[in-house]
Amino acid sequence: MDYVIGLQNSTEPRVEMERQPAFDHWMFKHHFTFNEARGRNITVQCNLCLPKVNILSTARDSTSNLKKHLERKHAEHYRKSPSGDGPSDSGHEVKGPSDKKHAKMDHAVYNYTTQSKLNALVFNFIVEDVQPISILEQPGFRKLIEVLSRGKKVMSRKTFDCRLEAAFDKMKEELKKKLDSVQSLCTTADIWTVNNRSYFGMTCHWLEDNLERRSAALACTRIYGRHACETVIAKIQEIHSSYNIESKIRATVTDNASHFVKAKEFSSEDDFEVDESQFEDLGSILSEGEMGADFFLSYFLPPHQRCAAQTLNLIASKDLADAISTGPTHKLHDSSMAKCVAIWHKARDCSTVVADAMESIANVQFTAPCMNQWSSKYFAVHKLMSLTDSQLTELTDLLDVPNFMPEEIAYLKEYADVFKPVAVAFDLLQGEENCFIGIVIPTLLTLKRKLQEKMANTRFFSEVIDNTVKAIDSRFKQVFDSPDARLATTTMPQFRLWWLPESEREVLRAQLVTEVSQLVFVPETANTNVGSVNEDEFFSYGPGSSGNRDGNRGAAEEVRMYLEGTNKDLKCLDDFPRIKKVFIKFNTTLTSSMPVERLFSHEGNIITPKRNQLADEHFERVLLLRYNSKICSLALE
Known part of the structure; x- marks a missing residue:
């Protein structure tokens, strides 16, 4: 730790260097962070008081103020030296502790780690960081642990196996x-x-x-x-x-x-x-028919749900691409995308100097997208088209790639605008914690409507939009026709029956009443801890807010009051306990298989x-x- 020491003029007599502050040798120093020196005092920040910032002052040759703070505010962290050999807390100057005092202080600290605690720490280290078990047998690791723990032994591999099991x-x-x-x-x-x-x-x-x-x-x-x-x-x-x-x-x-x-x-x-x-x-797998009747009777599987996010990605990356490749603008699309790909490749392989120059053009970083993920490629195109024409020219000149023609820029800007709803829908369907299967149908219906609204004002994509909408209807037919998915949507306060045509609402209302009638009614205490669901501008179903409260009503009456309500927050389901149970039943299903992919890629x-x-x-x-x-x-x- 650095402190200011005055330089001595050669003509002046030598003076003795200032002694180090007592704080430097204090056994509880690790609970504080040095702030600054102020004459004969120093100031430190208490780490135990965080997140509150608490600055304390003490004399350079005493730690008594800090000791009193520990005793008053953090008694559980304060342990007095058993032999009284720790640094002095008096007002006298403190000399550097001897080796014997260091040994006693270290011994007092290390004694708090028992063999059992050490085994638990090593076990957690291997589990939390997915370390190879063979690390227990590596001489360097064993020596490190034995030195730090003052002679305690690292568990054997056999002991770890037993503990793991x-x-x-x-x-x-x-x-x-x-x-x-x-x-x-x-x-x-x-x-x-x-x-x-x-x-x-x-x-x-x-x-x-x-x-x-x-x-x-x-x-x-x-x-x-x-x-x-x-x-x-x-x-x-x-x-x-x-x-x-x-x-x-x-x-x-x-x-x-x-x-x-x-x-x-x-x-x-x-x-x-x-x-x-x-x-x-x-095709070939579905028509094989290799399993016989005995195999069929031996197993029972729950309903299978395709990942909605991957299905939408398939529409965007295949159906949309097929429509473009067979349309009149396929040459313009190919030339425009080729120049985008050239920029992405140069951005990936460029030097740090070029990367800094690229970032300075528009104060954004340019990275190569994941080419098998349509949304990644879309957002990369969107980032490029957010630049002005002069910035885009400056970027292509810097990377020595062909400049975009005006027609290509117009095409890519329209591409970024027309298919933005697809990218938004893709992000919605990839959720986990606050994403329910009931969101799929409204998301797809809203996506179709937004695409169709753009059809009248597009130069290049009217036919592509039409094919994309047809692909949504085809690939998601199972979801649109699923009674479970429709009930899941209806039990979401954000949507209720507002997403359905008037002619179909009565049938679904009757289905909901039937489902609610089968539940045993148990009054519940209202739970106020549920956070409200923010209304996303992506959706446009239903009016504003306010709900009704009545704990003792029949199934049909509860369904009627729920469907007539306008509160879009999930917490309003506390007012409708049987609707809430139906919500949990049908909305337990996720929209995406991303959690298991995260298990592999991030956790594993x-x-x-x-x-x-x-x-x-x-x-x-x-x-x-x-x-x-x-x-x-x-x-x-």
């Missing part, structure tokens, strides 16, 4: 108890292949009584061989059975891969049909080299312990 079993039992009390669940599933290994992952999701969404990981297990339909079906059934949740699953949400879509053939929904023309890679660190050093069984246990520590408090103790 016990912690995993404890976590799984706690999770089972939580799921036993849940009425409706949704699961997401996916297969991830990396480094010549394939893993089947599954997460589950539910809504608490306060409408807060909870999530847990159920599996991340290795699978072998071909990703056939039989393998997927057996794995889903096995995982559901292991947690005793088969009868509670409202739907299993997956991506649009062919093996998952074929597994849907064995769902309990008899009226479901897969349109082979919608997904070109499904599967692609890192250190992951390959974990055995498959150990990896799954470590990953699930880490993920579920958010809801299973005892998992890492």
Whole structure:
């Protein structure tokens, strides 16, 4: 720590350097941060008082003020030196402590870490950072821990394995108890292949009584061989059975891969049909018919729900692209996009000097988009078209790529404007915590309306818009026709029946009354802790606010009062307890399979080299312990 020391003139007599402040050698120094020196005093900030900023002053040769602050405000953190060998708190000058005093102070601090506590810290280190278990046997790591803990030993690999198994079993039992009390669940599933290994992952999701969404990981297990339909079906059934949740699953949400879509053939929904023309890679699998009757009778799967976000991405990246490629503007599209791609590639590979120059042009960073994600590419185009013509020319000159022609700029600006609703809808459907299946139909209807509104004023995209709207109707036909999705939408106060034509409202109202009538009425205390849902400008259904309150009314009357209400906040469902139960039942289902993808990509660190050093069984246990520590408090103790 630096303090100002006056320089001595060669003609003046030498003076002794100032002694270091007593604070520098104080055993509780780590609870404070040095601020500044003021003559014979210094000021420090108390770290224990944060977030409140508390500046304290003390003499350079005394820490008594700071000791009194600890005793008064943070007694639990203050431990007096047992032998009284710590720095003096008197007003006398304090000399540097001897080696013996250092040893006694260090011994007092390290004694607070027991062998049991050390084992827990090392265990948590491996679990939370998904470290290879072999680190326990590395000499450097063992020496580091032994020195820091004053001779305590690092647990053996065998001890860790036993501890891992016990912690995993404890976590799984706690999770089972939580799921036993849940009425409706949704699961997401996916297969991830990396480094010549394939893993089947599954997460589950539910809504608490306060409408807060909870999530847990159920599996991340290795699978072998071909990703056939039989393998997927057996794995889903096995995982559901292991947690005793088969009868509670409202739907299993997956991506649009062919093996998952074929597994849907064995769902309990008899009226479901897969349109082979919608997904070109499904035809051969759907027509194989390899499984016999015995296999069909052996398994039961919940309804299968395709990821709405991926389906919309498929529309934007394939149907929209096909419409452009066959239209009269395909050459203009190709030349415009080629210049955008050239800019993105140059931006990715350029030097820091060029990157700084690019950022200075419009005070924004230019990065290469993920080309297989339409929304990523769209926002990259939108960023380029937000520049003025002069800025765009300056950028292309800097990167030495062809300049945009006026017609190309006009085309790309119209592209960014026309398809902005698609990008907004895509972001809405990727949500997790505050996203419900009831949002899908209003999102798609609003998207179609916004696209059709732009059709009259577009130069280049009228035919493309028409094909995109048809693709939405075709690919989302299952959702539009689903009674569950329609009831989920109706029980969302933001939408109620406002999204339906007048001619169809009475039928859905009757369905809601039937659903509510089947529930056993139990009066509930109003919960005021639920946060309100912000009204998104993207939607335009229904009027403003105000609700009604009546705890004892029949099913039909409760439905009538709910549908006549105008309060769009989710918390208004506390006034309609049976509607709230129906909401939880149908809106437990997610719109997207993104949670299980996040399990692989963010939580699992599967692609890192250190992951390959974990055995498959150990990896799954470590990953699930880490993920579920958010809801299973005892998992890492």
